[in-house]
Every structure is written in C-alpha cells, then in structure tokens.
C-alpha cells in the first residue's frame with residue numbers, strides 16, 4: 219500500500235521563443251512551459267505530472283495545481299484508484315474551486331497535471347507503463363475510470379462496455395504490435411512553424427521526407443499570399459502523387475466565413491484537413507466550416523480541432539454536430555487520462571479517428587500512451603500521432619520515433635518525469651547561477667512586448 223504524504227509544484231519554462239519553435243498565427247512567441255506536480259509517498263515512489271502552457275500564466279496554473287493536489291494528501295493510492303471515476307468526480311467537486319471553472323480553463327489544466335501525476339504514480343507502483351495498465355483492464359474496469367456525467371446522451375456506460383467488448387477480439391495481437399513498436403505511426407510538424415524562413419521550411423521538409431514521414435503539417439493564417447507560397451514549396455518537396463499527406467493548422471485566427479474563404483484559396487494544395495480554423499468553443503461554427511469545405515473544386519477539406527477543447531462536453535457536441543473529420547484531444551487540456559478515455563470512447567462511437575495534440579513539451583511523452591490505448595483498447599485502428607523533435611532531452615524516459623513509428627513506452631509510469639537538472643536549469647524565476655531565467659539572455663524575452671502587431 220502506498221500513501222500520498224505531500225506534494226510539490228514547480229514552474230518550468232523553456233525559452234523556445236528565441237528561435238520561433240512553436241510559432242503559429244496566434245502564438246507568435248511561445249516559451250514551451252510546464253506547470254509541474256510531484257507527489258511524494260511513504261514509499262520510495264514519486265508521481266510526476268505536468269500540464270503544458272507557453273509561458274506567462276504558468277504561475278496561475280501552478281497555484282491551481284496546489285488546490286487539487288492537496289485534496290489527495292493522506293490518501294492511499296489503492297483507495298484512489300479502486301473507483302477512479304468516483305475519485306475524478308471528487309476532485310472536480312470542491313464547489314469553491316468549481317466556481318472558477320467548472321471543468322475548464324486553468325482549473326482543468328491544473329486538474330490534468332494532478333490526475334496525470336496520480337496515473338504516473340500508479341504505473342510506477344504496478345511496474346507498468348500507463349498504456350499497459352489500461353490494456354490489462356477489463357471493459358468494466360476501463361468504464362469505472364470515467365465520470366459519465368454530462369455525456370450519457372451520447373454514450374452510456376453500458377454502450378461503452380459493449381464497444382470495448384467488441385474490441386477485446388484481437389487485443390492480444392495489438393498488444394504484440396505495441397510491443398514491437400508499430401502501434402503508433404508518427405507525423406511531423408517540425409518543419410512547418412510559421413516563423414521559420416522559407417529556406418528552412420524547404421530543407422526541413424526534405425529532411426522529413428528522407429526520414430520516412432508521410433504526413434506533413436504546416437501552420438497557416440498569416441497572409442493568403444504567404445500561405446500559398448509556403449504550401450507550393452511543401453507540395454514541390456512532398457509531391458501530389460507519392461502518397462504524402464499535407465495538413466494545415468490556423469490556430470484559431472479566423473471567424474467562420476473567413477475560414478471558409480481562406481481555405482478555398484488554399485484548396486488547390488489539397489490539404490487533408492484544416493486544424494483549428496476558429497474558436498475552439500464554436501461547435502456550430504466548426505460544423506458550418508466542415509459543410510462548406512466538403513466540396514471545393516479541388517475536393518473536400520476536412521476539419522480538425524481539439525487541442526484547446528476544454529472538456530468531454532465540448533467534444534461530445536462537436537461529434538454530435540458532425541463537425542469533425544479528426545479529433546485532436548490533448549493530454550492535459552482536459553482532466554487527465556480519465557477524461558481522455560471518455561473522449562476516445564465517444565470518438566469510437568461516432569466513427570471519428572483521433573490524432574492527439576502533441577505540439578508541446580511533455581505532450582508526446584503523454585500522447586504516446588494515449589494513442590497506444592486508443593489502438594489496443596478502444597478503436598482497434600491505428601491513428602497518427604504528431605512528432606515534435608525538440609526538448610525530449612529533458613525527460614527521464616523521452617518519447618522516441620523509429621522508422622516513422624513511436625517506440626512504445628516500457629518504463630513504468632506516464633513518462634512525463636523531467637530530469638532534476640532540467641527542472642533546476644529552467645525553473646522560473648529560478649535561482650541565480652542555476653536558472654536560465656536569471657541570465658542576460660533571458661532579459662530579451664522578459665522585456666519583450668507582450669502583444670505583437672497590435673497597439674492601443
């Protein structure tokens with residue numbers, strides 16, 4: 219038996235704005251960051267979880283993590299995980315904290331760090347990676363992890379059990395595939411950040427082709443002319459008839475009519491989908507865009523979203539409205555593994571493939587587990603997973619790609635534990651002589667204007 223005795227939180231920020239890694243039409247200068255949570259126990263074991271942010275605001279999420287983490291101090295891990303769905307409901311039921319959500323925004327980001335840290339601790343106590351814990355569950359045990367409140371009009375626990383039972387057939391073979399590292403195909407965004415110059419775009423795309431990638435994603439939404447030029451370069455490199463797939467991502471910059479008009483201008487480059495064309499809260503807007511782009515003169519363009527969808531309720535409505543071609547759940551935007559399971563099951567029921575969002579520090583470490591769970595346990599179909607090539611060196615068990623596939627994690631836990639040396643070196647505001655944020659180089663970021671291209 220493992221008892222949780224205390225917790226710590228940390229504010230970790232990597233200065234990615236220095237080289238424009240992660241830049242897109244909305245997020246021009248992000249510093250990939252982690253609001254980080256550690257649980258200590260009466261055993262040797264510790265549980266590590268993080269939630270991804272892009273810099274400022276990380277301190278707010280960190281404060282919220284403390285509100286949730288303190289709710290499990292003194293509890294036995296067995297007691298918390300025996301009926302996980304009820305524990306999840308308990309964590310979202312502090313009515314005073316609920317008032318500043320509910321189940322969305324900062325509170326949900328913080329909840330994810332805490333829930334994911336508990337899964338990490340659970341995995342370590344069982345000696346299993348998180349995907350394997352779920353793979354070894356019966357359908358009833360998977361369903362017991364989920365709080366079904368607000369989604370039973372789309373999926374009942376009984377239906378979820380039936381879906382999972384259907385998929386029990388072939389599960390052992392799929393586990394073998396996972397063990398041979400061919401369960402989760404990767405795609406790359408590493409070439410396509412908006413702030414990268416065109417020669418860098420071209421050479422990175424060429425590199426990605428040589429590495430065996432078949433799916434390529436570019437950021438769009440700066441200007442139509444620039445987008446047309448960048449997509450033309452991409453198609454020059456990857457071709458139209460070599461089985462390569464192009465995807466584009468606008469990171470919410472458009473209103474609905476603008477999204478439709480803009481994408482019609484880009485239709486000749488035949489993107490598979492437009493990702494985040496508009497506000498993540500606009501369910502009917504996404505449905506309207508999908509309908510309008512279903513028959514352009516160059517064929518259909520699909521719609522994808524999810525990285526900023528705040529909970530299972532928004533996903534439910536996107537699915538009910540037929541607004542999604544692809545569902546891009548994020549490992550820490552919603553409330554951790556448990557809520558992700560609910561969303562995977564709904565996606566399965568509505569026949570929409572999942573491509574979890576992984577563009578952020580720690581996200582691939584998490585989503586490699588989630589995509590494996592989706593394939594092995596929930597959908598039985600392989601789905602793509604975004605591959606990001608930077609910042610993995612900070613993790614104890616980093617996500618890795620081999621031959622175009624994620625290498626299935628085998629270390630016990632949820633893989634988001636960072637090295638102590640990295641935590642110290644990038645802690646904000648950090649210690650003099652230890653943290654990057656105390657250096658002269660950091661001043662350039664800290665003194666930069668908070669809003670670019672808009673003056674009041």
Ligand SMILES: [Mg+2]
Pocket residue numbers: 467469493494525577
């Ligand atoms: Mg995106």
